Amino acid sequence: MSAVEEQAIGVSRPRLDSEEKVRGVTRYAADVPHLDLLHARLVLAHDAHARVLSIDRDEALRAPGVIAVFTADDLPLAGNGDSRAEAPLARDEILFAGQPVALVVAESEGAAEDGAELVVVETESLPAVVDLGYAIKPDAPRARMHEETEESDIGSEHADVGGSGEEVPANEIDSPNVAFSVRYRHGDAAAELAASAAVVAGRFRTPWIYQAYLETQVATAAPQPGGGLLVETSTQAPFQTRSQLAGLLGQPLDRVRVMPMPLGGSFGGKWMLPDPLAAAAAVALGRPVRLSLTRSEDFLATNPNPAGEIELRIGATATGELTALDAKIVFERGAIHGWGIEAPAAALIGGVYRWHAHDVRAYGIETNRVGFGAYRAPGAPPAAFALESLLDELAAHLRMDPADLRAKNLAGEGDLRADGKPWSALGTAECLELLRDHPMWRERATLPENEGVGLALGIWFGAGDAAGAGCRLEDDGSITVVTGIADMTGATSAFAAIAAQILGVPVDRVRVVTADTSTAPRSPMVGGSKTTFAVGRAVVAAAEDAKAQLLELAAAELEADPADLEIVDGVVQPRGAPSQGVELVALGQRVASGSLPPVDGRGRASAAPPSSSVAGHLAHIRVDPDTGNVEIVGWVIAQDVGTAINPALCEGQMRGGVAQAIGWALHEELIVDADGQVVNGSFVSYLIPGATDLPPIETLLVELPAPDGPLGAKGIGEACVVAGPAAVANAVAAASGARLRELPMTPERVWAELAAT
């Protein structure tokens, strides 16, 4: 590898889009100008559960500027199911407070909003179930009268979780609201636990959490002159959106063109919520329609992370060998749901450790709350919160150092997850070693009173997927990489470095373009920590293909064997004879003149086994014993990222993960009152950590190249959030002796626990 090649990856560089974002000129989905654009506004249900008796839109239709008011009955969508995509407006039954009931379309956003206030929805209340504890009771009312008819498969893209598991034991939860259950079992957990020298147990609660992207969800659908629809949308899944919209609109696939717009944050939450509404209205009205959710609509009517409750019991031998775990995991699915968060949580409940036996049951329960969605490592932070908290308690029982207990039991490559699938090679030991050697951990005994350091380890599966990519030589010798992904995390900047590395050109000579679904190489949805990993593999293949083409063309020119050539700093040259090379710009010009065929590399990557990533945290906190307030003093995160394509972007993901982990730990919770009304649906009352709330965060990268990853890279976006809340909980316990089992650890809860300790 030459000097230049070494500089493309492994070097921290700004994201390709950072300048335009800093300058404020990025055009998000809501910013694209359209002539004759209509604006849509939702009419949201007030009841948490009710029958719709009538919807009176006459007055709204008389309001100035209002063009149309759609209800479920007149939206031109073909689906008969109850999924959010198929039934974006409530039909007969309102299932949660905030559910969209009607769509008002007007000449301006203001007119649409005024119109929405004039739509009168007459309802008859039904018993509402807005509390998970109530919902799982045998005599709880049913949260929905209709059966769900169809499941979307988009959610399954989050994680590749093993099989369908076993049947759960009858009557562990006996409720009409059980919508899903799965059991993973290995060995005799009960016997192992009974024989264990130490056993600890607890019940852990985690809340509904709003993804809190800065850009609300937006879709603009514009009818095209020759028929068909262009949909510009804040989506993670352009190809899936195309398929689903085509199906819903009863159109051939090629009549729907989806352009994924730059995402102003997404974190798992953005697919097919505004899209069907904007599309259906645009088709009905023959004009472009934009539905750009208000922050309030986005809080009330999208798809936040669901609340969960985990009862976990774990045991160990006297020497600290973990024996078994028994877990009952319950997630509150809300009213409308299309995929399963329970299986990933169940598969991860054993963490990064080896167990003799496990028995894990997981349940999804319907309630009259908004349907849940994905949020960065869905299911994993609650599982890690439970497990990593109990590991600290177990260490205390065994009088072991918590890090030693963990180190003694780490799972390695080929060990099985709770769902029976094998782990890939993991950098857990290396991460743990970095944390144990860190002064924050080594010197924690010297901290002042009320301060403590917590340690916790977390993991995310990662995901493989098939992907395509293109890699072209331009007339000026520069390189263009084309994919069809929405860039959620800076992955396109990684693609540029990958292509530059392989092609031997400076990174700034590579441009990455996102094409719409009509012309893009087929690309997977982004999410599940798969983008850099799976699409990066396609970019590697495309760049290698382009390189082979370049070498072949240059070989003919230089009368050399392609195998004797290399590309260094934009020049194809015989190895060791740089003066005899031909510049890429010369080849590009010959392509432009037609004397050489185009250089057009293509990458077709099959789904590879995912390379899971591990992240460990040290949280240094201070508890105010008078108020229960927890202050984060410092943080260290160590993560196994495989090869760091662009270390700055890896660190960016890690810092972001820590920030959101602090939100989980201390602040975030979507609260409803007894009637199911969201009480903190705005950023005034729903707190997320801002930049000034964050402690100094030290990032430590462990680089164990992933065998199947692009140039060894792993997908890293999710592992970094998983164990953060647990690290804070362990730190609080270390600082104060208070063991918090519910998130967020608000001052009230901490104070109450301190008082009870």
Place this chain on the structure above:
Amino acid sequence: MSAVEEQAIGVSRPRLDSEEKVRGVTRYAADVPHLDLLHARLVLAHDAHARVLSIDRDEALRAPGVIAVFTADDLPLAGNGDSRAEAPLARDEILFAGQPVALVVAESEGAAEDGAELVVVETESLPAVVDLGYAIKPDAPRARMHEETEESDIGSEHADVGGSGEEVPANEIDSPNVAFSVRYRHGDAAAELAASAAVVAGRFRTPWIYQAYLETQVATAAPQPGGGLLVETSTQAPFQTRSQLAGLLGQPLDRVRVMPMPLGGSFGGKWMLPDPLAAAAAVALGRPVRLSLTRSEDFLATNPNPAGEIELRIGATATGELTALDAKIVFERGAIHGWGIEAPAAALIGGVYRWHAHDVRAYGIETNRVGFGAYRAPGAPPAAFALESLLDELAAHLRMDPADLRAKNLAGEGDLRADGKPWSALGTAECLELLRDHPMWRERATLPENEGVGLALGIWFGAGDAAGAGCRLEDDGSITVVTGIADMTGATSAFAAIAAQILGVPVDRVRVVTADTSTAPRSPMVGGSKTTFAVGRAVVAAAEDAKAQLLELAAAELEADPADLEIVDGVVQPRGAPSQGVELVALGQRVASGSLPPVDGRGRASAAPPSSSVAGHLAHIRVDPDTGNVEIVGWVIAQDVGTAINPALCEGQMRGGVAQAIGWALHEELIVDADGQVVNGSFVSYLIPGATDLPPIETLLVELPAPDGPLGAKGIGEACVVAGPAAVANAVAAASGARLRELPMTPERVWAELAAT
């Protein structure tokens, strides 16, 4: 080849875009809605030749809605040359009446037009040369004071003409306005002519002709939020436009994105005329700017076909063997020009015949008329008009049937053109045979008085070029072909048939998408009869690549050898075992789910030697001896199209060629007065044949597959116009004895010739 495969090509089908065009919903470059769009209008020069003393824009800038008035000095374009692209506005010297001098940009087209009328251009007249006969005199004034500094290479894409030829003899034309000359010579033409049994000669004149596309030239340039420019334009050459604009704007290539819009006719005339003006204004103003030429601007200020004069002398032996030709070809280049029409005309002056010797000199002369451009088979109709007219005269001298004389002398594969390059395999004999056997020819002796039938043969080079294309499987089993071409002639419909043929799917399961330059496979400009031929080769390669991928994926599924599989009607199946197949839609769904890699075929075609196409015509006409009016009674055209991918589209090209040939023959001529002012710059006074003016046209296809063509196809758009005017001239001579040597054959000219005969 299976039954289904046979149905994809060779079957007449409507163009893919015909329905939307018939419905009037096609969005041309002028139709794309833009918010905040500014409109530009040109200020055109009145003088044919003048020095610019001052340009006063104060009053224009005070007019309501006017935003800016640009002159050559403040347009932000980097070029220093005099080409139309580099100097789209006159600098110090006005070179023709109608030359753009200033660009007024306003909030509406009306405001821009009002503003343009208020710009005052003060000039000092210079001697103008607006007549070719005057321009070639030794004492003629120079048409331009500046030297031209740079030549564009776009024009060279029209035809691949051999070498640079020889020096012309000194003083054959002694004029300061000779801008170009070339000589092709073989053998001793003078000696051969002197020894010939029969020699005929004549001087033939052809006029300036406006391409008369229905859609005037339009470009819209829109600054993009992150920087850079999107240019939606009625261009034949998106990639070349990108390169040139990037250079002119001093921007990296990737900052200019060119979207070729559907063309409302082009015929060779559309590249880089409105584009630099719209782009420069948009960059200067930071808002989208559209320059949509009015019909008057388009008539006066674009790039019509240039006038020409050919002095030709040909000879034959007593038995009708052609001996030699001597030709002096002169084209009037006008004032601004970037490529050579003379060499193609010189290379084609020998027609489809074999000669012992030739001596061809061709000259390009500058005058104070608009710079010339390409028009369908540039240079060929004048050459054929001269040659095919003289061949009829030679046959009369030799008392031979004109068809027999031609048949005796046909060039074949490997015979050399006048420029020394070899002909490809030609279907000339087959075309001629069809015409000789046609009742219109066989029974011409029985026609009433004043009627006659003329026969003539013409040829166009065709052109090879390098090209890229993509071919993808979609989720629903349909196929998408992606290229970056502007579709001038229906070539994308041919691509669909080609892909369907190769992939064994119904044609309606193939969609063809034109991508912009940021994501498209590199594609050549369209023109020169190269699109179906050159890009079609890339589509073949892409479809074959996709097919190989499909067979491989299906083979794994079916546990078969890919070599034993075929695709029939959308099903991959073992040969002879259709029931065991796997449907493309099933494979598409597996790709969509990520369990199979994307199917993404790529075609990279090198430039192939062109396969020239021959077309022969029979024109049946009636001359009114009292008025000189020529009425076209009937027409037969026979053309060698290679494999007819879509016979209806071949016939469409042939009919269009005949229609434009009739325009050449009888109607079209851009006329200037003694001051160089265009006197018929509108469709009121510039006549083109309308649908109701056309005779019944019978099309006869000769299908000799071209070895290098895609599935054997040739490029056919140009050959069909070449000999049409000559056929009419021969028919007029047959009907009346009047030999017209100047086009168009207006009633005045015919009457005058009849009177002189």
